[in-house]
Amino acid sequence: MNNIEIEDTYHHDFTTASEWEVFIARLEEIIREWKLPRSKICSPLKKGDFINLSWEATSENVHFADVEFSLKHINLITPSDEAIQSSIEECEDKRSQCLMDALNSTNDFASLDQEHLNLAKYYGIREFIILSPAKEVAITDETRIKILLSSITIASNNSNCEVPMFVQVQEPWQSFYLGVSEGRGVCSHFDMVHLKKVPPYCKFLNGLLTLFKQKITEGCGIRLDPAMVSARFTYLLKDWTSSTWTQDPPDFDFMHGETLGVAELGKLPFGATFDPVGELILFTTWPEMPENVVVDSESYTDLEPQQAPEWSVQVKMTSSPACLLGEYLIDFIHLCSNQKTLFELLGDFVSYTEGDGQNLSSAFNALTESRVPALSTVVSKAAIKKTKPVEGPISEDILLPILYFLFPDAEDNPKQPYANANAYNVEDDQWKGVKTAAVDSLVWRLSIVAAHCAHNLGGAPALAHLWHEFVQEIRFRWERNILIPGIGSGFPDSVRTCLLHQKLQMLNCCIERKKVNEESLYKPQSMDIDDPDSDSDEEFFECTNEDSTESEDTGIKRQRKMKHSLWNRPTGRLAKHPVLKLLKTGGSLYLPVTQEPVPKTEDQLEEDAEVMMQLGTDQRASEMRARLMSASLLSDMESFKAANPGAVLEDFIRWYSPRDWIEEEGLDEWGQKNGHLSPRMMIPNNPWSNAWTSSQPVPAHRQKRLFDDTREAEKAIHYLTSQRLGQIAQLLLPVLMHAGLSTLNSQKQEALSNLPDVVQSILSKLQYATKPIHQKIKSYEEIAHDIEGIEALVAQANSLQRKLGGLNQTKEFTGFLVQLMREKEVPVPDALWEYVRSRITSMFYEAQKAAHMMTSVKNISDADSPRDGGNVGKFPAPFCKEFILRAIAPRPSGTSTPHPQRLYASLKRDHLRLAGLFSEDTIFF
Template sequence: MAEEIDDNEFYRENFSADSDWEVFNAQLGELLQKWEVAVDVGVPLQPEELFRCKWHVKSETLNMLRNVIAVDYYEAQLPQGQQQAAEALVSNCLQRTNCHHDLMCSGNSFGPPIRNSSELHTLARIYGLRRFIVLHPVNAASNYMKSTSEFNFFLSAAAVVAAEVSSVVPIFVQIYDPKWNFYTGVALAPALRTNFRLIGLEQAPPECRYLMGLLTLFHDKLPASYAQDARVSVRNTYSLDAVRIRVPLYVPFAHGPSSEDIAIDGDVERLDVQQFYALPHGYAPESCTESYLVYTWPELSETVAFDSEMRTDFVPSKAPLGKIYLSVEASSYLSCCLRDYQAVGKVTRTLDSYVGRNFSGTRSGAEHTNPLDKLTEHKLTTRRQQQQNYELPSQSGLTKRLPGPMTASELAELLAYLFPDMHPELALFPYDKHSLKDKFDPMRIKSAVADSLVCRLSSLLSTCHAHLGGVEGMAQLWAVFTRQLRLLWDNSLSVPG
């Protein structure tokens, strides 16, 4: 009798189960049908329209193999009038779709120089496409595709699915390190297929650095019987040196021979400032401005111009078109300082911890007297007549014995701005007596009068926080300010401003 064989010891592969490739194709096909990539309507793009219009991006993720694949759909949002005209046009051409019209259109070959690829996708700049789909790993920076099997897996899936759903939108697969911007893809029409392929070279061949070498390489790809001249478009881009203007911090207490001078690339020029405010101003230090000058030769025959290592006809003086582009990334320095200034309200330390217990100007810090007690004393002297100059012997001790980042001379300049009549030897900006007598405005009940004492003090506090020691500098200024007010009160003098 034959020995019984246990069938459980044998491996049986189920060839009827769906493979990973088929599962991915099914998921990608459902996604493309939802995005309606088979509809091909549109009108010819205007020159440089791709660089001016807004872009709408749809993104989905698909789980495949060891990666999580992201599928991004980029679509240019054309103006409303062109979209309405596009709805009435349906392309019935078997060989040309909007994708192929955009590839052959020279109006969007050159765009304005940009600093990085975040403003416009690289594929839109290279090929001038208004719609395209990109497949890439979610964590492409650390988990990018680098094997030929992965390339073929996703690229074959894109080609098969595009044919099944009749997609007229090109599909690209991002491979290698994302910083290389390396894409390979395919675009289909009812009777035409276009493959997008890139070749990576460590260094450009010498013959490809000039137009003559590129034309030679182009003619090698054409049949020998094709004798028609090629048409080329050339653009030269020049990056202009940025003009660095170094403007000092203009605050009312900054005086001296160079307080109103600016330096432009080392050359000092006079700056006319009508009115000073003690507030930080200008652009933030990380702001950047770049200038580009471009010259374009559009739609030239290859026999018209010559460009090689020895001689070139593409010089700026002979260019038919020239433009200048300015790229500005600037943020208000004042806004940044005021945001930091608002955070001072959360500081929990006391003023004594910054400048000491005797900041109010009393005789001894050990007396533990309340500085506000003197406000309630009934023995007040006769009010003095306010004069142009004050001769008070205790003026010299206002800025002494106050720990902090600012020196006594710097504090004296701040006091001269707040109390110009009390410090005539340093005062540069006296109060305008007429501006402080304007009619009361009930709509500004919470605002300080322009160029008043409260306005100047608020400006100086924000300046001290931004440039003169932060919270410690503010505490120093406040201590000096209260000492000055105490001096005015003790001598029955009116508070200016």
């Protein structure tokens, strides 16, 4: 027998499963893993469950013919599912959960935005499985569609799964699904139609009912009972034609009026520049009705919106509406990166004004002239002959009100003067913890006016002009000893106030010191012999025993007095110490008149700290550091020696640093407790002992001044003058943010009950951002965006209040407004039924009147609109019509068991979607 080799290509193992079988087996395996085969009946759905309850999604990836698919199981988490499994009934003689949900009308027309959840709206089902391409791939081939539909049908049958299974086909944007559900002797087919052009017979309810009945009775020859109809018409309102319904206009109209008022200058604007409510959507719903009680045809309709038993409203907000306060803050932050100098921005204007400091034609000189009448006798306007001044970016008629607002004391009858100096103590401010300036102080007003200039009056050049004139006025006041208003008294507070406020406080300190020094020049100078707090004997003589008298035996007064040397006479005494006496002589210890502490701003303290750090750590550096720090100590020692001749270091320590004097038991010869210096004071050549040795008895008024007011004032003015525009903006930015947050906090809106908490959270960010001297612009950008976001919410709430509420401030309306703010569909509550309906009807009516005024009567006739002439002008044609038709009918024959049939229809001007559920009896054909 010849052995014939058979090629391998002829061998085929028919026991090997095909790709299609593997795909179906994998679907069945996943269904069993998800524990879906068993039948279950849950409690009936309640109204709003589709929207209010959570949806759960589980997915697995499967492959078929080198194409990856995603199998998703989506179900509604109902309380019965979460609580007790025993509430689930497993029955063979009832309809499946899918068919029971399809007949339930409690969640008709639910608006669901998540992916694939539109199937719940189309069919009313709470649980389903979707097979869709893992990638954005369109399945348009009819053969592939049928293979996939057959696959899920076989998998559903083999796994005994009653959960509806769908296949997503066509283009992804179409949301087109085909599906099937089998079980309990029923096969339900889920079919869909999606057309861009609406057939004429499908535009009205009558045509859809005919189509629905034809589909059910096709090949059956049965007579149907009246179907149940649910309808919803949607109306859109986008154009707010009447000012009655538009938002309140922004509360700030800066520079658009004929005059510039103080009230405009002192506040920041708030509100959206245009209506933040983009559109209002009205849903009018007719729940289940028998088809024989309603007519909706081309010639007549019973479905008028005013006759609808249920109304619900939804609003669409404008995305990222432009808000005035947010724009002010963000635009000002952008200026912080501008590195141009004032000369680069103003050019010849700076040169002209600086070269003519005494020219009263300038705005600030005119401002301050009335405050100092003597100037009018020094310089005469008529005598000055100058060339035409260079005009700045801000015209004089606008600039003068701004300057009088900043410096109201320059006006005879100020319109908005500052409060007293104590009112600008930051400790008493409600915004304690924010390192800026007190509310309505000079820096507060300057920051707000600067924002107006930057936003409305010309941008960067206008801000540069304002700053230039501001510094000119500050210099003018320094030269003429006029205190700067709206700053408050005291030394610069580097802990609680911003750097600009500290600089102005420093200038006020310098002006006060300068006035005191100039006044002292005109006072008669004494010989520094007498002290006002002591008698002549105590001043010129030192008694060995102050209270000694002559003995009673002799009756002769005897008093031994020792006169001070001419070079050692006490001077500069403030008061006698109530307790202490000098250790060596026993005379009273006098408190000396000392120089006041040297005020320093935050940047000066930082410079001092840097100098100390740069000195190093060696012995020479330590000595230098001690010398720099002991200037004030040396001055106080000299004042103490001048007031207390014969005093020693121990006397000074007992007064100046009591903790370094350690008391002992026992009393000295003058009746005081004994004691000794602390260990640190007994270190040889320590700074205290060296300073005491080198100090001379010199009273404070004869010492070299620790604080040179002229030099410090010039340094402060030079600092203000030399700033670039970005640096100016950074100086004002913390206060402007503070003012912006204060403006936001002043808003009242009942619908935003947590507004104070949100403001408090932003305040915490601002407190952190204002602490460092070197500003972090990123932090301020975040705060500005937070403020802008809350401003948009307030503007939206105000706009809705005006449209729907008017003067209605009831608790019910506030709750209604809160729900609308979430941009969800909200039913009109019974308590507001008539009120809200009338306002919405009026809005649509006025919009229709405006539309009729713009178009002719012939052009406005629409075949889609109702033909009832009484209401045609009140509502436009519906933007969308939705119908749900339900029936229970036997299929595929008259002897079959009746099962639910359902059709969902959505009609728009250029869109038609039909989603039908048609059930067939698989037992009784």
